[in-house]
Amino acid sequence: MAAVTEPPQQAGWFEERLGLASLRAFLAHKTVPVHAQTLWYYFGGITLFLFVIQVLTGTLLLLYYRPSPAEAYESVQFIMTRVQFGWLIRSIHSWSANLMILTAFVHMFSVVFLRAFRRPRELTWLSGVVLLGLALAFGFSGYLLPWNTISYFATKVGTDMAAAVPLVGRNLARFLRGGSDVGGATLTRFFGFHVAVLPGITTILLLTHLALVQKHGMSSPPRVLEEHRRTGGAIPQMPFFPNFFLRELMAWYGALGVLGAMAAIFPWELGVKADPFAPAPAGIRPEWYFLAPFYTLKLIPSHVWIFEGELIGLLGFALLALWWVALPFWAVNSQGVERTRWVTGAGVALVGYLATFSALGYWR
Amino acid sequence: MDEPRRNLVRWLLGGGLSASLISFLYPAFKFMNPPDVPEASVNEVSAGKVQDLKPNTGKIVKFGSLPVLLVRTTETEWRAFSAVCTHLNCTVQYKESSHQMWCACHNGLYNLNGQVVSGPPPHPLEAYSVHIRGDEVVISRRA
Numbered sequence: 045m046a047a048v049t050e051p052p053q054q055a056g057w058f059e060e061r062l063g064l065a066s067l068r069a070f071l072a073h074k075t076v077p078v079h080a081q082t083l084w085y086y087f088g089g090i091t092l093f094l095f096v097i098q099v100l101t102g103t104l105l106l107l108y109y110r111p112s113p114a115e116a117y118e119s120v121q122f123i124m125t126r127v128q129f130g131w132l133i134r135s136i137h138s139w140s141a142n143l144m145i146l147t148a149f150v151h152m153f154s155v156v157f158l159r160a161f162r163r164p165r166e167l168t169w170l171s172g173v174v175l176l177g178l179a180l181a182f183g184f185s186g187y188l189l190p191w192n193t194i195s196y197f198a199t200k201v202g203t204d205m206a207a208a209v210p211l212v213g214r215n216l217a218r219f220l221r222g223g224s225d226v227g228g229a230t231l232t233r234f235f236g237f238h239v240a241v242l243p244g245i246t247t248i249l250l251l252t253h254l255a256l257v258q259k260h261g262m263s264s265p266p267r268v269l270e271e272h273r274r275t276g277g278a279i280p281q282m283p284f285f286p287n288f289f290l291r292e293l294m295a296w297y298g299a300l301g302v303l304g305a306m307a308a309i310f311p312w313e314l315g316v317k318a319d320p321f322a323p324a325p326a327g328i329r330p331e332w333y334f335l336a337p338f339y340t341l342k343l344i345p346s347h348v349w350i351f352e353g354e355l356i357g358l359l360g361f362a363l364l365a366l367w368w369v370a371l372p373f374w375a376v377n378s379q380g381v382e383r384t385r386w387v388t389g390a391g392v393a394l395v396g397y398l399a400t401f402s403a404l405g406y407w408r
Numbered sequence: 409m410d411e412p413r414r415n416l417v418r419w420l421l422g423g424g425l426s427a428s429l430i431s432f433l434y435p436a437f438k439f440m441n442p443p444d445v446p447e448a449s450v451n452e453v454s455a456g457k458v459q460d461l462k463p464n465t466g467k468i469v470k471f472g473s474l475p476v477l478l479v480r481t482t483e484t485e486w487r488a489f490s491a492v493c494t495h496l497n498c499t500v501q502y503k504e505s506s507h508q509m510w511c512a513c514h515n516g517l518y519n520l521n522g523q524v525v526s527g528p529p530p531h532p533l534e535a536y537s538v539h540i541r542g543d544e545v546v547i548s549r550r551a
Contacts, residue, residue: 197499197513200496200498201496201498201513203497204496218441218442223442225473226497320475321468321469321470321475322468322499323468323477323491323500323501324493324511324512324513325512326512341496342514342515342528344528346524346530347530353530354495354528
């Protein structure tokens with residue numbers, strides 16, 4: 045005798061299998077603090093949105109791109125000139141990459157100036173900084189893929205910097221290049237990093253970052269907390285769904301508008317095909333987010349005391365990165381008092397260094 | 409009585425797990441390390457005809473897998489250097505206006521002896537020998 049089962053009901057069928065009621069209940073309880081700085085909360089979401097755009101357009105580009113020195117440049121040229129909307133997809137991919145790094149920087153500095161890295165959010169900060177590093181790695185690896193002159197020399201310089209690392213530098217550079225110099229093996233490797241290794245690591249870390257944001261909720265700036273403590277009132281809250289979510293959606297539309305306009309008005313150029321036996325062209329410079337270290341390297345003399353300037357530069361960047369990553373740990377003293385001025389000073393100094401040296405790297 | 413046995417089992421399980429992990433990771437790491445691909449050793453290349461390069465000009469010549477910068481300084485004088493900048497591996501070019509070799513990446517300048525004049529390069533450029541055989545320019549490694 046066959047077992048009798050209940051006929052599926054419209055709402056009940058999914059409810060029984062997915063347990064959506066708990067998700068609805070969760071969304072109904074989640075709130076976002078409302079204060080004068082709420083605007084900055086949107087930048088993390090915009091960065092996530094641009095990352096999704098990257099995944100989608102990158103997947104489309106994969107349908108035509110060929111990762112070999114003989115075909116890479118021509119395949120991108122084919123995408124841009126023969127494939128319908130190819131120029132738009134490639135342009136959106138490039139512009140979105142740049143805008144994503146920009147919004148990630150804005151998000152990071154807003155976290156610094158609003159003190160959102162405070163206990164217990166140290167791991168959220170760490171995962172966020174590593175995600176920014178991964179975004180830069182995406183930029184560096186993706187830059188080589190069209191195999192044009194500028195990307196070729198940028199990769200030569202970038203991988204040669206890795207060679208300056210004491211003890212393991214030569215092996216590290218060799219690992220990155222897939223050989224002794226930048227060539228076909230490097231292109232294949234960078235393609236692998238760009239479409240498989242980095243997305244895999246980023247997805248895991250991104251989910252961790254979002255889970256941590258979820259666990260700890262949105263941070264309110266200390267100044268806002270203090271004001272409300274003095275007046276005795278609680279910080280007003282906005283329901284995450286639908287209020288904040290719909291506002292975030294509008295921010296995404298805004299980002300999409302900017303992205304579409306940039307891609308259509310300023311299509312990303314392809315440049316000249318890389319020739320390993322041509323000199324580096326005059327006026328060569330990296331993408332804007334690498335301009336500050338690029339200009340710094342230009343300024344460091346060939347030798348500083350007994351050390352090569354290149355090594356000193358690399359050591360300086362490494363120490364700066366380490367100091368920045370450790371921000372939540374030195375932002376409080378041993379008595380647990382926040383070093384507010386130090387953090388603001390460090391943030392302003394870093395923004396100042398990046399802005400000034402990027403401008404100098406661009407204009408000089 | 410049970411504790412030593414538990415510890416032994418823990419060690420065996422932990423050790424086995426670690427050994428399996430190493431046995432998976434070791435080939436993966438070895439795989440990522442690019443193999444040495446020996447290239448035919450090049451000691452001499454032809455850089456074309458004498459009349460192809462005017463005085464006070466330079467050109468990049470393929471020397472095996474490396475770029476070499478050949479410079480004709482005067483009617484009769486020729487020089488050749490590795491075109492790989494000793495700073496960060498970019499390819500240098502000859503600057504006719506200043507009679508120097510220049511790396512556009514970080515503004516490194518070398519004189520016509522390959523010595524660093526200014527900028528961040530830490531070492532001089534490696535020099536090559538140039539010979540004229542009939543009307544052919546030949547670049548060779550220095551002994």
